[in-house]
Amino acid sequence: MKILNGYRDKELRKLAKTADKVLALEEQMTQLSDTELKQKTAAFKARYQNGESLDSMLPEAFAVCREADWRVLGLKPYRVQVIGGIALHQGRIAQMKTGEGKTLVATLPAYLNAIAGKGVHIVTVNDYLAQRDAEQMGRVYRFLGLSTGLIIHGIEPEDRKKMYDADITYGTNSEFGFDYLRDNMAGSKADVVQRGHHFAIVDEVDSILIDEARTPLIISGQAGKASGLYAAADMLAKQFSGKRVKEFDRTKNDEHLDADYLADEKGKNVILTGRGIQKAEDFFGIDNFSSSENLTISHHVIQAVKANGLMKRDVDYVVKNGEIIIVDEFTGRLMYGRRYNDGLHQALEAKEKVEVANESMTYATVTFQNFFRLYTKLSGMTGTAMTEEEEFRHIYQLDVVPIPTNKPVIRKDHHDAVYGSHTAKLNAIVQQIMTCYEKRQPVLAGTVSIEKSEELSKLLTREGIPHQVLNAKNHEQEAFIIAQAGRPGTVTIATNMAGRGTDIMLGGNPAYLAMEGMKGLGIPEHILPDPDKEPDPNNKADYELQMQYQNLYEKCKAETDKAAEAARNAGGLFIIGTERHESRRIDDQLRGRSGRQGDPGESRFFLSLDDPLLRLFIPDGTMKDMIGAELDDGQEIRSKMLSRAIETAQRKLEGQNFDIRKNVLQYDDILDQQRQQIYAIRRKALEGENLQESIRKMREWFLSWCIDLVCGDKSVFTEDMLDDFRLRTQDLLLPKESLSMDDAWMKNFCGKKHFQMKAKLLKQACALSDSEYKRKEAVIGVEKFSRLEQVAVLRWTDHFWMQHINEMAALKDGIQLQAYGQHDPAEAYKLRAYEMFDTMMKNIWFYTVDEICRAA
Numbered sequence: 001m002k003i004l005n006g007y008r009d010k011e012l013r014k015l016a017k018t019a020d021k022v023l024a025l026e027e028q029m030t031q032l033s034d035t036e037l038k039q040k041t042a043a044f045k046a047r048y049q050n051g052e053s054l055d056s057m058l059p060e061a062f063a064v065c066r067e068a069d070w071r072v073l074g075l076k077p078y079r080v081q082v083i084g085g086i087a088l089h090q091g092r093i094a095q096m097k098t099g100e101g102k103t104l105v106a107t108l109p110a111y112l113n114a115i116a117g118k119g120v121h122i123v124t125v126n127d128y129l130a131q132r133d134a135e136q137m138g139r140v141y142r143f144l145g146l147s148t149g150l151i152i153h154g155i156e157p158e159d160r161k162k163m164y165d166a167d168i169t170y171g172t173n174s175e176f177g178f179d180y181l182r183d184n185m186a187g188s189k190a191d192v193v194q195r196g197h198h199f200a201i202v203d204e205v206d207s208i209l210i211d212e213a214r215t216p217l218i219i220s221g222q223a224g225k226a227s228g229l230y231a232a233a234d235m236l237a238k239q240f241s242g243k244r245v246k247e248f249d250r251t252k253n254d255e256h257l258d259a260d261y262l263a264d265e266k267g268k269n270v271i272l273t274g275r276g277i278q279k280a281e282d283f284f285g286i287d288n289f290s291s292s293e294n295l296t297i298s299h300h301v302i303q304a305v306k307a308n309g310l311m312k313r314d315v316d317y318v319v320k321n322g323e324i325i326i327v328d329e330f331t332g333r334l335m336y337g338r339r340y341n342d343g344l345h346q347a348l349e350a351k352e353k354v355e356v357a358n359e360s361m362t363y364a365t366v367t368f369q370n371f372f373r374l375y376t377k378l379s380g381m382t383g384t385a386m387t388e389e390e391e392f393r394h395i396y397q398l399d400v401v402p403i404p405t406n407k408p409v410i411r412k413d414h415h416d417a418v419y420g421s422h423t424a425k426l427n428a429i430v431q432q433i434m435t436c437y438e439k440r441q442p443v444l445a446g447t448v449s450i451e452k453s454e455e456l457s458k459l460l461t462r463e464g465i466p467h468q469v470l471n472a473k474n475h476e477q478e479a480f481i482i483a484q485a486g487r488p489g490t491v492t493i494a495t496n497m498a499g500r501g502t503d504i505m506l507g508g509n510p511a512y513l514a515m516e517g518m519k520g521l522g523i524p525e526h527i528l529p530d531p532d533k534e535p536d537p538n539n540k541a542d543y544e545l546q547m548q549y550q551n552l553y554e555k556c557k558a559e560t561d562k563a564a565e566a567a568r569n570a571g572g573l574f575i576i577g578t579e580r581h582e583s584r585r586i587d588d589q590l591r592g593r594s595g596r597q598g599d600p601g602e603s604r605f606f607l608s609l610d611d612p613l614l615r616l617f618i619p620d621g622t623m624k625d626m627i628g629a630e631l632d633d634g635q636e637i638r639s640k641m642l643s644r645a646i647e648t649a650q651r652k653l654e655g656q657n658f659d660i661r662k663n664v665l666q667y668d669d670i671l672d673q674q675r676q677q678i679y680a681i682r683r684k685a686l687e688g689e690n691l692q693e694s695i696r697k698m699r700e701w702f703l704s705w706c707i708d709l710v711c712g713d714k715s716v717f718t719e720d721m722l723d724d725f726r727l728r729t730q731d732l733l734l735p736k737e738s739l740s741m742d743d744a745w746m747k748n749f750c751g752k753k754h755f756q757m758k759a760k761l762l763k764q765a766c767a768l769s770d771s772e773y774k775r776k777e778a779v780i781g782v783e784k785f786s787r788l789e790q791v792a793v794l795r796w797t798d799h800f801w802m803q804h805i806n807e808m809a810a811l812k813d814g815i816q817l818q819a820y821g822q823h824d825p826a827e828a829y830k831l832r833a834y835e836m837f838d839t840m841m842k843n844i845w846f847y848t849v850d851e852i853c854r855a856a
Contacts, residue, residue: 011401012083018059019082025063034071034143040064041145044115054112058089065111065144069104072140078406081105087401088379089113093205093392095385095402097409099503099596102381106201107137109379114146114167118198121375122170125204125331127152134170141168151175160193173208177217177371181364184679185219187794189686197374205380206585209372209396210388211330213661216367216668218341220360227359229297230343233304234350236283240276242309246616263309266616270305300343307347314450317348318472322355324348327450327472330586332495334472362805369395369665370672383592384585391658395665411572411595414604416580416646418637425608427634429576430459432604433491437465440488441570444504446496446590447471447578453493456578460491467491483512486573488566496586504573504593507564514553521548572600579611580646582653607646609637617649666826667812670833671805678801685793688786695789695852696770698845699732703765705842707758717749717757732769732853776855788855796847804840808833 029037041064044057054061062082070076077085081101084094085108096102110120124130130152138148149163151171160179163169183192202208240260247266260276263269272280277289280301286294289301311317317324318334324345326335339345339357349356372378378396385392385400392398419425429445436443447453450471457469470481470492478497485492486506523545567573573594581587587605594601607614685691710724711717749757777785811832 008402011399012404015083015086015401016079018086019079021059022062022066022082023079025060026066029063029067032067037064037067037071038143038145041115045117048115048117054089054116057115058086058112061112061115062086062108065108065140068111068140068144069107072143073104073136075101075104077101077104077108080404080406082108084381084403085109087403088201088381091377091379091398093380093382093385093398093400095400096381096383097405097596098383098592100403100405102203103133103137105381106133106203107140110137110168110201111141111144111146113199113377114141116198117167119164119166119195120168120198121176121200122168123173123176123200123202123208124170125172125207126333127172129203130170130172138168138170151179157191157193164194173202173212173368174217177366177368178219180371180374181217181219181366184682185364185798186686189688192686197376199377200372200375200379202372202378202380204382206382206385206388207330208368209380210391210585210661211583213367213369213395214664215338216365217371218362219364220362227296227300229300230304230346230350230356232284233297233300234308234347236280236301237304237308237351240279240305240309242270242305261305261309265612268310270302270309272302272305276305300347303343303347304350306344307351311344311348311351312449312451313352314454314473318450319352319354324352324354328496330496332450332472332497334475361802362809363802365805366672366675367664367668369661370668370675372396384588387584387588387654388658391661395662405598407598409595410598411591411601411603413591414602416605416607416643418607418609418639418642419634420609420637422608422610424634425578425606425610426456426459428636429456429578429606430463430465432574432576432606433460433465434463436570436574437489437491439570440566441572441574442486442488442490442506442567443492443574443576444485444590444593445491445493445576445578447493448495448581450495452578453495456493460493465491467493470494470497472497479512480516483509483516486567487560487563488570496590502593503596505560505564505596506567506572506599507560507562508556510553510556510560513556513560514549517552517556518549568600571602573602575601575603577603577605579607580605580613580650582613582650582657584647584650584654613649613653614646617653618645663826667829670830671808674804674833674837678797681797682794685790685797688790691786691789691793692773694793695849696773698849699769699773699853700762700766701842701845702849703729703732703769704762705846707754707761707765711754711758715753717752717754717761719750722749729765729769732765732772732849773853776853780855785855789852792848792851796844796851799847800840800843804836807836811836 032040040060044061044064047057048054062085066077066082078101080096081104084096084100084102084105087094088106089109089112094102094105096105106122110122113120122133124133131150134148134150141148146167147165149166149169149171151160151163151169152175153172155163155175163171164179179194180197183194186192241258242261242263243257243259244263244265247264257273257275259273260279261270261272264271272289280298281287281289284294284297286297288294289298313319315327316329317326319325320334326338326340327333328335339360340348346356346359373396378398380398386402389400392400417425417428419428433443433445445456447456450473453469453471457467460467468477468481468484468491470478472495475497481492481494482502482504484490486504487508575591575594577587577590591603594603609615681694684694706725706728710721710728714721749761754761780788812829
């Protein structure tokens, strides 16, 4: 650890030296007029075109952007922010605490790298942040002569290309990824919107590259009507009785278990017992539940049992407007448009009695891991990256640099309070909230689910404590709740929605309150003024609105400043964690809402021995040893051993999840290699490259394959064999009427050993095929024939690639059974995937050649 810390200190000193060079140019930049400052951009571009590197221009370019930030936004990046910006430019992860101004930091490397003219992508976790940052920071870029684009849900395809052509493009991770997939399904070059993957700055990088790494982006379409099996399987699953276990023990016999299935809480999976299998066989009238002909039934039953026995409403998903909407376990937000795959989503729809959606077929897919590895240079920002440093290095070759805070963090992080039961823990939480409320200290209580947030809310209501609840059910109130969460005496209960990217200001947010005040005066939302815009005296209506807002803002600012001081005197924002998460990062994100920019604050996690983390991941025997004597239910358990065991359990879980993500990547890397080959073929076709050489190779392969086909196990060419060859290849050679066994070249092969003559026959056939191909091109016309080639290549490549993706998914699901035969599933998958890809490519070649050669 000392060696690692020494390395980090050394790297920070290097970054600080460069940052000092940037700050040394401050006075020089302040003396430039706006026009002179703007002209710097064109000068940088000319220097880059003449061979100067971005690294050598960094101090001056950062100094220019820093001055522009000040003139446009009234914000000038601090020294530590400049250090963060340099780390991003170098393709690293800058770990920066909450409230340290990561959005402003990104302007520095974005401006410098935009000079190369290849496009910079700034990636955020949701549309709101992308739009906010593009609007605010876009003013700086426009001031410096650069264009800004925005990619969010709802942007039309024709506008997306313009957005990607901008110097700096803001957008969400999913939109960037889906556009990549759509580009590689495009039917013409005009439909392609992205221009490459040069440099990306990923905000909340651990959320996107770690937490979402296991969730692939999938573009799918209807494959048929939903099977009635979903409803039938759900009816059966509701009749089952289950038993929850920490994890499966395959050495134990389940014959005497009084249950139809076991729910593995650790592995988040289900397994039917002998009794459950018998019930399923009786219900569907089948003899063998596990036989190959009953695989579809068994699959539907397992998914129905999973939906009913493992998945919880208001924890894993919500039902809204007749739809099942997934709740993101890391952010607590609703994941609109996302569906569980493999029929699980339909099983949930059957469980909740909403309309069961049609079956789907995957058209294109990619993991975030492989999408972001497309970028020539990748960097990111977050408040919590150090715990996943090994994964960032291993998967993405990204270095993590912890950036010092501008002001020291003075938040008090209290030790965990552990109780014997869930009820005792909740009572202690309510007592802590009451203590804070009485002294007017603002409180943010973080819960792990909607269900838990509502449970705590009921208890506070019973005690008469006014509070706000923020969860995925009432996310429309998010801006209002967060704007008020730092006011004295305010109590806020929130799911993980408030744990990441949320800036809670002590005293309240004056800008938000002023805007709400404008709405209260009856001013329509569509004409509300831009808070950051200077009032224009020449536009009377605009000027009056701006001045009205400014006056309101000043009043709100005076009031929130006074409230902030009261909140500070009460101890600052008190963070309550109602249980530990599987990842320490999620806990750290919640803590990080307090103590921004040197503000006081406190944090404490309340745990119970019933919590999933303690119950599932700390052995019972170990727990008893650590706790010692019997305790009263309401008594706090104080044990250093227990505290260490909790952190050890989290580390172990983080390691397990890393292994799962590595395993996902191991399989997806094989598909990704195939994906890149297919997409290269498509790009070549879309860009109008001459495909004749590629198609000539396809024709040669086809002719060679036909020779092998007609030869079979015979050793000598016969007249029948050669006639068979002629019939199979007549469209590739010469028209039927001009090709017969009377031709001298055909007779030349009769009676001769084919293993000696194959190469000769192939050469002769290829020459005739080339001649016939040129004849067809002349008849149809060069331009039309070229389009025909393009359409055929795209049609059959897409057709068989989509088929292949779904077959690969089925292969991956079933390959784990290889482990029972003492075979390595990953190695078996690799070998079978190669065979399937080879077959797919031959199908593409065959049908492409066949379509073109039948054209005339």
